[in-house]
Amino acid sequence: MTGKAIWKGNLHFGVIDIPVKLHTAVKEEHIQFHLLHKKDHLKLKQQMICAHEKVPVPPEEQIRGFKQDDGRYVLVTPSELEEILPQESRVISVLEFVKTSQIDPRYITRSYYLEPDNPSRAYLTLAAALTDLDVEGICTWTMRKRPYLGAMQMSGKILRLNTLRYADEVIPVSSLDLPHMSISEKELHIASDLISHLTASFEPQKFENEHENKLRQLIDKKARGEKIVILRPRRLKPTSPSKLLQTLEASLKKVA
Amino acid sequence: MAQIAGRNLSLSNLEKVLYPSTGFTKAHVLEYYRLVSPYILPHLRGRALTLKRYPDGVAEEYFFEKRCPSHRPSWVATTEITRGNGEPMTVCLVNDLDTLMWVENLASLELHVPLARADTPENPDAVVFDLDPGNGAGILDCLRVALILRDLLAGLKLACFPKTSGMKGLHVLAPLNQKKTTFDDTKKFSKSVAQVLERNYPDLVTSKMAKEQRVKKVFINWSQNDSSKTMVCVYSLRAGERPTVSFPMTWKELEHLESNGNPDKIQVEQSEAVNRLKKSGDLFGEMLIMKQRLPYI
Amino acid sequence: MAMQSIWSGTISFSLVAIPVQLVRAVEPGRVSFRLLHTKDYSPLSRRMFCPREEKMVEPEDIIRGYEIGPDKYITVTDEELESVSPERSRTIEIVEFVDLKDIDSIYYDHPYYLVPSKGGEKAYQLLAEVMRRTNKAGLAKFVMGEREYLVAIKNIEGALSLITLHFSEEILPDDDILPGASPIETLETARMKKIIKEMTADFNPAEHANERRKSILTLLKKKAKKQPPVTPPDIEDDEEGPVDLVAALEASMRKVKKNR
Numbered sequence: 001m002t003g004k005a006i007w008k009g010n011l012h013f014g015v016i017d018i019p020v021k022l023h024t025a026v027k028e029e030h031i032q033f034h035l036l037h038k039k040d041h042l043k044l045k046q047q048m049i050c051a052h053e054k055v056p057v058p059p060e061e062q063i064r065g066f067k068q069d070d071g072r073y074v075l076v077t078p079s080e081l082e083e084i085l086p087q088e089s090r091v092i093s094v095l096e097f098v099k100t101s102q103i104d105p106r107y108i109t110r111s112y113y114l115e116p117d118n119p120s121r122a123y124l125t126l127a128a129a130l131t132d133l134d135v136e137g138i139c140t141w142t143m144r145k146r147p148y149l150g151a152m153q154m155s156g157k158i159l160r161l162n163t164l165r166y167a168d169e170v171i172p173v174s175s176l177d178l179p180h181m182s183i184s185e186k187e188l189h190i191a192s193d194l195i196s197h198l199t200a201s202f203e204p205q206k207f208e209n210e211h212e213n214k215l216r217q218l219i220d221k222k223a224r225g226e227k228i229v230i231l232r233p234r235r236l237k238p239t240s241p242s243k244l245l246q247t248l249e250a251s252l253k254k255v256a
Numbered sequence: 257m258a259q260i261a262g263r264n265l266s267l268s269n270l271e272k273v274l275y276p277s278t279g280f281t282k283a284h285v286l287e288y289y290r291l292v293s294p295y296i297l298p299h300l301r302g303r304a305l306t307l308k309r310y311p312d313g314v315a316e317e318y319f320f321e322k323r324c325p326s327h328r329p330s331w332v333a334t335t336e337i338t339r340g341n342g343e344p345m346t347v348c349l350v351n352d353l354d355t356l357m358w359v360e361n362l363a364s365l366e367l368h369v370p371l372a373r374a375d376t377p378e379n380p381d382a383v384v385f386d387l388d389p390g391n392g393a394g395i396l397d398c399l400r401v402a403l404i405l406r407d408l409l410a411g412l413k414l415a416c417f418p419k420t421s422g423m424k425g426l427h428v429l430a431p432l433n434q435k436k437t438t439f440d441d442t443k444k445f446s447k448s449v450a451q452v453l454e455r456n457y458p459d460l461v462t463s464k465m466a467k468e469q470r471v472k473k474v475f476i477n478w479s480q481n482d483s484s485k486t487m488v489c490v491y492s493l494r495a496g497e498r499p500t501v502s503f504p505m506t507w508k509e510l511e512h513l514e515s516n517g518n519p520d521k522i523q524v525e526q527s528e529a530v531n532r533l534k535k536s537g538d539l540f541g542e543m544l545i546m547k548q549r550l551p552y553i
Numbered sequence: 554m555a556m557q558s559i560w561s562g563t564i565s566f567s568l569v570a571i572p573v574q575l576v577r578a579v580e581p582g583r584v585s586f587r588l589l590h591t592k593d594y595s596p597l598s599r600r601m602f603c604p605r606e607e608k609m610v611e612p613e614d615i616i617r618g619y620e621i622g623p624d625k626y627i628t629v630t631d632e633e634l635e636s637v638s639p640e641r642s643r644t645i646e647i648v649e650f651v652d653l654k655d656i657d658s659i660y661y662d663h664p665y666y667l668v669p670s671k672g673g674e675k676a677y678q679l680l681a682e683v684m685r686r687t688n689k690a691g692l693a694k695f696v697m698g699e700r701e702y703l704v705a706i707k708n709i710e711g712a713l714s715l716i717t718l719h720f721s722e723e724i725l726p727d728d729d730i731l732p733g734a735s736p737i738e739t740l741e742t743a744r745m746k747k748i749i750k751e752m753t754a755d756f757n758p759a760e761h762a763n764e765r766r767k768s769i770l771t772l773l774k775k776k777a778k779k780q781p782p783v784t785p786p787d788i789e790d791d792e793e794g795p796v797d798l799v800a801a802l803e804a805s806m807r808k809v810k811k812n813r
Contacts, residue, residue, distance in 0.1 A: 002725045014748050023730060025659055028723050030700060033617035034626065037603050037610055041618060041626055044610055047602040050466075050590045054609055057590050057597055065589045065783065066773055072782035073589060074773045081586070084772045095761075097749050101654070102756035104709065105716050106578055106664040115730035124737050129745040135753060138761070149761050155657060157734075158727050162658060166765065167758035169582035173710040176576070176668055181675045183682065191683040194567060195650050199689065202655035204703065205721040207694055211701030214637045219619050222627045231636040233643040236563040236570040241675040244569070251567030404809060411805025448794030452802040456810070465786055466593070552798035 002113060003027075007143050011114075011126070011152065013094035018126060019117035020092070022143075022161065026111060031215055085145055092141040092161070094152065100134050103151050107164045114152070114159040123159065130154040138164075181241075190248040197255040263331050263354050267361050274313040274363065280499050280526075282363060288493065288526045289360050293353050295538045296491040300356070302373045304337055304347040306486045307364035314365070314495040324348035325362065332358060335374045349374060365495045368486035372439070377483055379435060382543060383442040383550065384487060385416075385428040385449065386477040390462070390470025395522050398426040399514040401461055401474045404453065406507060412551050417543060418510055420523060422494035422502035427487065431546040439483050441553045446478035490540045491533075493526060501529040504539040560697050562643035564667065564680075564706065564713075566650075571677050572670035575697075575715060579664060584766050594783040617699070638696045645715075647691035647706060656690060656705060660718040667706070667713040677713060684708040 005021035012018075035044045047056040064081060065073030076084065116123040130136070130153065137152040139161070150163045221228060239247045270283040289296070307321040324334050324346045333349040350356050350367070359367070371380035385405055387398040402418050405428055409416050416430040432442070450463035453476065462473045469475075480487060488494065488502050503524035505513070513522055524532070558574040565571070588597040601610050618626030635642045669677035684690065690707035702717045 002730055025725055026719050026723055027725055033619055035601055035615050036618040038614045038616045042605055044601040045604050046599050048597040049600040050595050051598055061591045062588050063591050064586050067585050068782055072784050074777045074782045097753045098756040105661045108658055108661045111659045113727050116732045123732055125741045125745045128737055128742050129749055157731050166582050166762040168762045169579055171578050171580050173712045176666055176712055178712055179674050181678045183679050187679055191679055195683055198650050200649040202651040207703045209701055209720050211638050211696055218637055219627050228633050230632050231639040233635045233639045235643050236565055238572040238672055239570050239676055244676055247568050407809040408805050411808055444794055448798050452806055456806050552795055552801055
């Protein structure tokens, strides 16, 4: 069961207008911890601290600034900020369509289901067209005073809207400064074979979150005053580069 | 119009009083710099100059000029540096007396240069400890910190040399003159030194810039060790009320002044500077020659 | 560029073990509206604060607690946390590989990069290259801090990216909002496809980022003229210098104090 619709909008491109309702598609629930001061177990508060003076800054001494390329900030008051941010509207503008495979998962932030608002033939037509062409619609919209960039896609029987992060928010691979090593075709070949043997179909329901339960048990144990046995985490011995080929061969033998 | 070594330099407004409290005129400024030129030029040579111009004297508006004025004579040496935003900029190099005179004719009372030469802008020749007294502290406190700093660095086999800033603080510099030293190195080093001094003398020293942290303490401004920062050149005039000079001290002299306890005896004015230079030569000469390595960097 | 490591351990598939570190793949972009201190325009950051002592608290003085009653907590240390699933807190074991295109994008949660630690560079590149050639991703579960994650490890431009996935029980079923099926006119579908084809282009995320930045800058130009932009003071981090240097300085300091 999805929850209530969190927002309503209109998918718009060309002369097409499709009213939709947004529903969150993911619900996460985890054990929440509070942060406490070690010495007296007092709950800590989060405060805005001045990076310079390391003292808390009350709201009346806070102002927002937009960082220019030269490192200076243009100060903006709350009312100026309102003027700058795009106006509230219900339009989800579809700017363009792109091949599904082109959107790399580093850009995806959240997923929403799009429920047709009122029985909508246009919705079904769009769904069919997207499926046939295997494309996604890149959209922009403003929701609750925040601007969003997203990708609208067809999945199964329903349209979805994935919010995307902007390109400058993704750290480029080049900044990792990875070294370039030489690898033999033989090693690549055996590794390929190995991976084929380890390939399965994507069935995510196979994977359960076992940790939550175990964590709850730990907390219960401590609440009862029981002693906790500290186990060292398992650490594997890294495969040395000179032994890589034989390790691959041994692995293949094991699974084949 | 002056003729120096076959070049024409037009000097103007020579009678203009630039230091009202003493009647020190532009002519006097030019004369001062002419007299100290043999000592100051080696410290200015090959460095991107930032002019600090007081066209109407020390009591009036001043402005920094990093870009070499376009109306310069053809014989003024210049070089191109890359600004923070990637754009090129032409800067003046004060390599000879004529250029020094031309710059002073523009009433650049103060001469500020980076710690690195213009041809190797990322490699400083020295590491600087800029001692800046906060509200409620004074130059005597700077002397105190300088002595502790000297002993601290001596423990790491590093020699250093102090000079007055000419205003309220003190500069302590350790010459390095190593091709490979970077500002990253000197910044890291000076920051660690500042933090260790702060930990051990928390009531006297701070390594933090925030004004509230500096009250009654000496702030060691380690962030001056940066390619974008400049320091006032040794022997430069300062635009204070009186024509004081950024002047070097011997350690003996510094110890004496510190124990003497009279802050008024510390500043050196231009006439005293000229006399002392004539008598003892460039006290800061080691800065140009001595080679030292930063340990543990 | 040295990146701050979030987690370090080993990834494995079959008998091959690769030492790695987990680093960020996401950073605040160039459109940043930051909160600044009106006094000196220094950027503000969130820190933990003790309300009783009215002081900022350093990470080493912080412990996590689970609330079992009003102001009653059970504290849990990092070692105790690692003990819960010790086989998965320092090891990411890839149990199977799947075709990339089979991973429904609804599962993607948060991206990270893996970088090889010393000695693991060759095996790391091998894994990345094989996954590139075969268009596959490796699936694994591991525990980091308080949570267990299902992850997909895939190749992106020669690097290994680790993307956390949602567990299937976290995906809400959509059956109650599915549109009812109704016959679709082929003419309408054909017209829709024509419009879509005309609007099809290559995905260029940089373009959208630049557009957004440009439009905000244009709106801010007026403000910048009215009130000149401000310069924050140099940001200093309290990071300690190189260990050896600090030790040598402290040793020298002790001698100095003795002689004074």
